Amino acid sequence: MHQAALLGxxxxxxPRYGWEVAGPARHDWKKMAEAVQNHxxxxxxxxxxxxxxxxxxxxxxxxxxxxKHTVCGVTKAGKETLLSANHIVIxxxxxxxxxxxxxxxxExxxxxxxxxWLKESPGKTLVVGASYVALECAGVLTGVGLDTTVMVRSIPLRGFDQQMSSLVTEHMESHGTKFLRGCVxxxxxxxxxxxxxxxWEDRASGKEDAGTFDTILWAIGRDPETRNLNLEKAGxxxxxxxxKILVDAQEATSVPHIYAIGDVAEGRPELTPTAIMAGKLLAQRLFGGSLALMDYSNVPTTVFTPLEYGCVGLSEEEAVARHGQEHIEVYHAYYKPLEFTVPERDSSQCYIKMVCLREAPQQVLGLHFLGPNAGEVTQGFALGIRCGASRAQVVQTVGIHPTCSEEVVKLHISKRSGLDPTVTGC
Incomplete structure (x- = not known):
């Protein structure tokens, strides 16, 4: 669905590239939904x-x-099945x-x-929430031509770097998504x-307001599927x-032979790939003689908003809180993707920053990338950051021209310098 929106x-x-496109493009929700559901x-x-x-x-x-060793399963028809095991994974x-x-x-x-799973277009939509799920959904809806408003209670993309978060919402706003800030x-x-x-109520003024929509989409967080598991019977x-279920470094719960992985476990990133990796490592420990534990530091991820935001490692706020402002150096750049040049697209929110320790060799603590194909860019640099890459090693890496990711290896202006970080020329 993100790709459908980008295609618009x-x-x-x-036409700027010489293609003759007859008439304005119209999006068929039904056709897209059918393709997505079939996939x-x-x-x-x-x-x-x-x-x-x-x-x-x-x-x-x-x-x-x-x-502790037995679960009871019930089919839709009400038939019960008892299953026992030496190890159980939730x-x-x-x-x-x-x-x-x-x-x-x-209601x-x-x-x-x-x-x-909507068979028909949701039409004019209010998305309540400002998580990555909320912003991704809103970006898709705006991208396929729907009137879309996001209601933000406090701050968007809580837990992410807040400078990057602001740029994400600025881009969305400049491309048609409306925002109601500080409203519930x-x-x-x-x-x-x-x-x-x-x-709704405007929390700043205390005044009440109202609006009409075709669809209301709640994106205010997720609850773990634990309430119907009768966990107390297993202890x-x-x-x-x-x-959420309390787990240790081995993914074990308070009952040593019962494990929990993924979003249902307390203190774990709510990301599918981390659950997959944790599950593989758990299986290898239980049956393959491995001792390897899941490392939850430096997990890369991408927010698939219209202008994608990829990140790995610490946000600027986290780095400062952990090491102190005087020990942090941030290198940054505003850049223009090559594919934005011919159609003269606005690139004012295309931005990269690399958060480093100030002391040589300036270990990279975090990388934040806002631009096209952010997931592809971030995945590659994540390996280097997991291996303890320094800024010197990053900038000594030859860039691939003309790509957006080469702008990372060209970073040389620090925030502390106060110099203009806008990239000019090649």
Missing amino acids: GLIRDA VKSLNWGHRVQLQDRKVKYFNIKASFVN ATGGRPRYPTHIEGAL YGITSDDIF PSRISRLPDGQLQVT VAIDPKSQ
């Missing part, structure tokens, strides 16, 4: 086939604990949260899970014409606030 921009660029179904089927090929028994049942993930205290939220709203919804109601009326401890 590329189609608009095409997801094929993935699910592929996983089932792989399990079968590897002689893994698969039970399509909802399970809960009976005791990897149930999480589900998007509904604000049940808001009148009409459950009239949808979540990020639902948007992938109080009630949702359906009007006689079928539209949804949202009433598995959870964090009372988050309801």
